[in-house]
Amino acid sequence: MAKALQILQKYWKHESFRDPQEAIITNVLERKDTFALLPTGGGKSVCYQIPGIMLDGITLVISPLIALIKDQIENLQKKNIKAIALLGGISQNEIIDLLDNCQFGNYKFLYLSPERLQQDWILERLKQLPINLIAIDEAHCVSQWGHDFRPAYLKIKRLKTDFPTVPFLAVTASATDRVQKDIIENLALNEPKIFKKSFARENLAYHVIKTEDKLYKIQQILTKNTQSSIIYVRNRKSCIETAQQLNHLGFKATYFHGGLPIKEKESNRLLWMENKVQVIVATNAFGMGIDKPDVKTVIHIQLPENLENYYQEAGRAGRNGVKAFAILLVHPGDVTTTENQFKAVTVDRKFLKEVYYKLNNFFQIAYGEGFNEQFSFNLNQFCAHYNFPVLKTFNALQFLDRQGIITLLNENSEKVKMQFIVPSKEVIRYTSLHPEEEKIITSILRTYSGIFEIPTAINPIAIAKKNNTSEAVVLKIIHNLDTSGCIQLQTQNNDSSITFNEVREDDLTINRIVKFLENQNEIKSRQLQSVIEYATNETKCKSKILLSYFDEKNVEDCGICSYCVAKKKNDPEMIGSQIIEHLKTHPLSSRELENALSYSTEELIFALQILLEKDIVSLNNQNKYYLK
Incomplete structure (x- = not known):
C-alpha cells in the first residue's frame, strides 16, 4: 500500500x-x-479514485448527482488526472466522440448517470473500454427502502454480465441494515467484503433546544461559540432573511442557496471558508464538497426532512476532532407546522401526471418526441404560467428526475444567444492573439454553422463537455469575444435546465412509475415521524436515537447531548444556587440569566419560581430579578 499512500500524499x-x-x-x-x-x-x-489511478485502464463511476460529478471531474482535472463525464443534453455524436476519447485518450475516469445504462448502444460501447473498476456512488439509490430510490440503478447489475472479472465497489453514506441487504442483492455483488464505520461522533454534541424565540437563541449560541458556523434553513427566503438579521445583530454572515449565480455562490462560499465571515446561512444546496475542519456549530432552525439528511448536514461540524455542536431549534408549534407542510407538498398520482403533461406542453414537445432535448428552465415562471404551487411542483420534478424521466439541474446558467459581427478573417486574427481560446471558438463555429448570419442560441454546457472543460470557461471566452467587439451577445439567467431522457408518452410514463411514487410517500412519512421522535423525545440520549435509526445496537449514552447534559444538572436547587451567585452583583432579567447559565428556558423559569415562592428573590419594575 506504499504506492497508494504516495498517491494520497x-x-x-x-x-x-x-x-x-x-x-x-x-x-x-x-x-x-x-x-x-x-x-x-x-x-x-478516495476509495475508488486512488485504485482508479493505480490500475491500468479506466474506472467507471456511476453517480446520480450531476453537481457532484461536475465537482469531482473539476477536482481531478486540477490534479492533471484525465476524467470525463457523459451528462444529459449532448447529442449521440458528441457522446460517441467522448467515448472515443475514453478509448484512445488514456483517460482514467468515466462518470455517468445510471440512466445512461438504459441505452443499449452505450452499453455496447462501454464493452470496448478497458474498464478496471466499477464504482457505484450513492448506492442506497438501488434500494426501494432507501431515501432516494432510482429505478435506473437496478440496471447496473447488467454490467456484472458484461464485466465478470471487474470488481464492483458500492459506496454510500446512509444505509440501514435492510437497505444494505438490498444493495448487495440488487447490484449482484459477489461475496462482497463489507466495511462499515460507526455513525458515532464522539466529539459532536447533539442538542435539541426548545425556544419561543429562535433568533435570540441563535444570538446566544453564536456569541458563546464565536468560531465558524453553518445555519441550515428550508428555503431561499429564510436563507436571505436570517443572514440579514444576523448582520443587523453585529455578526458577520453570508448565505448560500441553489438559486444564486455561480459567481455569487463561489464568492459567498470563500468568504466563509476563509473565515472572513463567522456564519453561512444555507439551504441543503450547500454541503457537497464542503470539508471545513473548524466548524464549531451547525444549527437547524426548522425540522429537517429526514434523519439521513440531518446526520449529513450536522456532521459538517467538528471534523477536526474538537468538541462541536449540532443544534436543532424547536418552537412549540413546529411539529404541527411541519406535518401540515408535509401534506401540502406531497405529490400524488394526479398532480404528478398534470405536471408531466404541462411540462411537455410548456416546451411544445409532441407525443413520441423529446428524447435528449435540453431546455433552460425557470421554475417560478412555469408555476406562475399553470398556477402550480412552487414547492409541490419542484418535488414532482425532482421525482421525475430520480426516475430518470428528466434530468433537472438546479443551478443558475446563462441562456446565450450570439452572432459574429466581424468577418471570419477577423475571428482568425483574434484566435491568433488569444491561442488559449482557439479550441472553444473553433468548436462554436463548427457546431453552429449560421452563427455569422443570425443570432444563434448556443449551449455552453454542451460546448464545455465537447472540449472537456467547464461551462464557466466557455462563458468567459464568450464574454471576452463580446468585450472585443467580435460578437453581439444576448444573455438571460435561468434557475435551472431540464433534459428529457425519454420520449413523451404521458399515461404510459406515469403508470410505469406511480408505484414508486406511492412507495416514496410511505417512506417519507415514516422518515418524518423519525424526525419528530428525535425532536420531541425527552427520555433518551439524542446520539443514541440517531445511531439506533441507523441500526447500531448496544450504544451507550453519549454524555454530551442535550438529554445527557440535562440529566446531569437539572436539579432545581443547584440551578437556584447558581442564580443566587449571579444576582449577588446586580439584578438580571430571565434572558440575561439564561445567557449566563447553560440551562433551558423551562429549567430556569422553574428554578426562579421556587426562589420567588421562598421569598429569596423578587422582581423590580424593570422585570429584573434581585436578591431580597
Missing part, C-alpha cells in the same frame, strides 16, 4: 488514510467486490 495532500479507507482500497486492488458504508466526511471518493 501527492494529489490529496493528506499524510495518512482515514479508517477504513486503506482496507477498502486494498480489497479493491485485490479485485474483490466491496461494500463501504462511510458516514458523511468519511472520504468515499
Whole structure:
C-alpha cells in the first residue's frame, strides 16, 4: 500500500488514510467486490479514485448527482488526472466522440448517470473500454427502502454480465441494515467484503433546544461559540432573511442557496471558508464538497426532512476532532407546522401526471418526441404560467428526475444567444492573439454553422463537455469575444435546465412509475415521524436515537447531548444556587440569566419560581430579578 499512500500524499495532500479507507482500497486492488458504508466526511471518493489511478485502464463511476460529478471531474482535472463525464443534453455524436476519447485518450475516469445504462448502444460501447473498476456512488439509490430510490440503478447489475472479472465497489453514506441487504442483492455483488464505520461522533454534541424565540437563541449560541458556523434553513427566503438579521445583530454572515449565480455562490462560499465571515446561512444546496475542519456549530432552525439528511448536514461540524455542536431549534408549534407542510407538498398520482403533461406542453414537445432535448428552465415562471404551487411542483420534478424521466439541474446558467459581427478573417486574427481560446471558438463555429448570419442560441454546457472543460470557461471566452467587439451577445439567467431522457408518452410514463411514487410517500412519512421522535423525545440520549435509526445496537449514552447534559444538572436547587451567585452583583432579567447559565428556558423559569415562592428573590419594575 506504499504506492497508494504516495498517491494520497501527492494529489490529496493528506499524510495518512482515514479508517477504513486503506482496507477498502486494498480489497479493491485485490479485485474483490466491496461494500463501504462511510458516514458523511468519511472520504468515499478516495476509495475508488486512488485504485482508479493505480490500475491500468479506466474506472467507471456511476453517480446520480450531476453537481457532484461536475465537482469531482473539476477536482481531478486540477490534479492533471484525465476524467470525463457523459451528462444529459449532448447529442449521440458528441457522446460517441467522448467515448472515443475514453478509448484512445488514456483517460482514467468515466462518470455517468445510471440512466445512461438504459441505452443499449452505450452499453455496447462501454464493452470496448478497458474498464478496471466499477464504482457505484450513492448506492442506497438501488434500494426501494432507501431515501432516494432510482429505478435506473437496478440496471447496473447488467454490467456484472458484461464485466465478470471487474470488481464492483458500492459506496454510500446512509444505509440501514435492510437497505444494505438490498444493495448487495440488487447490484449482484459477489461475496462482497463489507466495511462499515460507526455513525458515532464522539466529539459532536447533539442538542435539541426548545425556544419561543429562535433568533435570540441563535444570538446566544453564536456569541458563546464565536468560531465558524453553518445555519441550515428550508428555503431561499429564510436563507436571505436570517443572514440579514444576523448582520443587523453585529455578526458577520453570508448565505448560500441553489438559486444564486455561480459567481455569487463561489464568492459567498470563500468568504466563509476563509473565515472572513463567522456564519453561512444555507439551504441543503450547500454541503457537497464542503470539508471545513473548524466548524464549531451547525444549527437547524426548522425540522429537517429526514434523519439521513440531518446526520449529513450536522456532521459538517467538528471534523477536526474538537468538541462541536449540532443544534436543532424547536418552537412549540413546529411539529404541527411541519406535518401540515408535509401534506401540502406531497405529490400524488394526479398532480404528478398534470405536471408531466404541462411540462411537455410548456416546451411544445409532441407525443413520441423529446428524447435528449435540453431546455433552460425557470421554475417560478412555469408555476406562475399553470398556477402550480412552487414547492409541490419542484418535488414532482425532482421525482421525475430520480426516475430518470428528466434530468433537472438546479443551478443558475446563462441562456446565450450570439452572432459574429466581424468577418471570419477577423475571428482568425483574434484566435491568433488569444491561442488559449482557439479550441472553444473553433468548436462554436463548427457546431453552429449560421452563427455569422443570425443570432444563434448556443449551449455552453454542451460546448464545455465537447472540449472537456467547464461551462464557466466557455462563458468567459464568450464574454471576452463580446468585450472585443467580435460578437453581439444576448444573455438571460435561468434557475435551472431540464433534459428529457425519454420520449413523451404521458399515461404510459406515469403508470410505469406511480408505484414508486406511492412507495416514496410511505417512506417519507415514516422518515418524518423519525424526525419528530428525535425532536420531541425527552427520555433518551439524542446520539443514541440517531445511531439506533441507523441500526447500531448496544450504544451507550453519549454524555454530551442535550438529554445527557440535562440529566446531569437539572436539579432545581443547584440551578437556584447558581442564580443566587449571579444576582449577588446586580439584578438580571430571565434572558440575561439564561445567557449566563447553560440551562433551558423551562429549567430556569422553574428554578426562579421556587426562589420567588421562598421569598429569596423578587422582581423590580424593570422585570429584573434581585436578591431580597
